[in-house]
């Protein structure tokens with residue numbers, strides 16, 4: 001029995017994944033229709049999106065204040081497994097949204113014997129909802145969700161970081177990694193969901209920078225990048 005499979009956590013996650021599917025359904029349907037009409041691949045569209053978003057990511061995500069944009073259950077179980085395998089006690093999460101991924105990671109902290117997850121989210125309404133969801137799951141004591149821009153809120157994470165989950169504005173993956181880099185433990189794992197920004201991929205895939213990195217198809221086409229701090 002793990003915290004992830006406990007009744008309280010499992011029921012909260014089931015409810016949130018269902019809410020996420022409903023809240024994001026129309027947006028996803030529209031996106032798929034646009035891709036089909038243009039003939040553009042998801043990867044090409046994402047690369048274009050990185051450039052567009054770079055100049056106005058605050059406005060972009062204000063427009064998604066009611067969307068979950070959440071990870072899948074499969075990716076959540078992967079986050080849990082990695083945090084358990086790494087025996088993580090300090091986790092940083094860029095892009096908390098409604099707290100779905102946060103619950104998977106905090107459940108791993110609980111089963112590792114405790115620790116702290118520092119999350120961050122631009123949208124105040126999402127911060128409030130994420131906190132309520134962590135309460136519902138019984139994991140709030142392990143989580144510090146900081147409201148604001150990750151480039152400010154993650155300047156001081158209070159100690160060494162075993163796992164970094166990156167799932168925020170696409171164009172900030174590399175700046176956020178560089179912010180946390182001095183705090184990464186040897187063997188720290190960095191998990192990039194929607195890691196489409198070429199500057200980020202070039203950086204983590206270059207051995208000279210002290211990482212081993214490759215893409216994983218946990219969710220096919222969603223840009224799952226698995227990176228280990230080896231330097």
Ligand SMILES: C[S@@+](CC[C@H](N)C(=O)[O-])C[C@H]1O[C@@H](n2cnc3c(N)ncnc32)[C@H](O)[C@@H]1O
Pocket residue numbers: 057061062068069070071094095096097098099100101102120121122123126148149150151167168169172
């Ligand atoms: C893809 S969603 C995260 C989903 C979440 N990890 C989950 O699975 O439930 C990305 C989130 O990052 C937030 N975000 C984007 N840029 C940010 C920034 N610079 N600082 C903090 N949060 C940011 C957005 O508001 C959005 O809610």
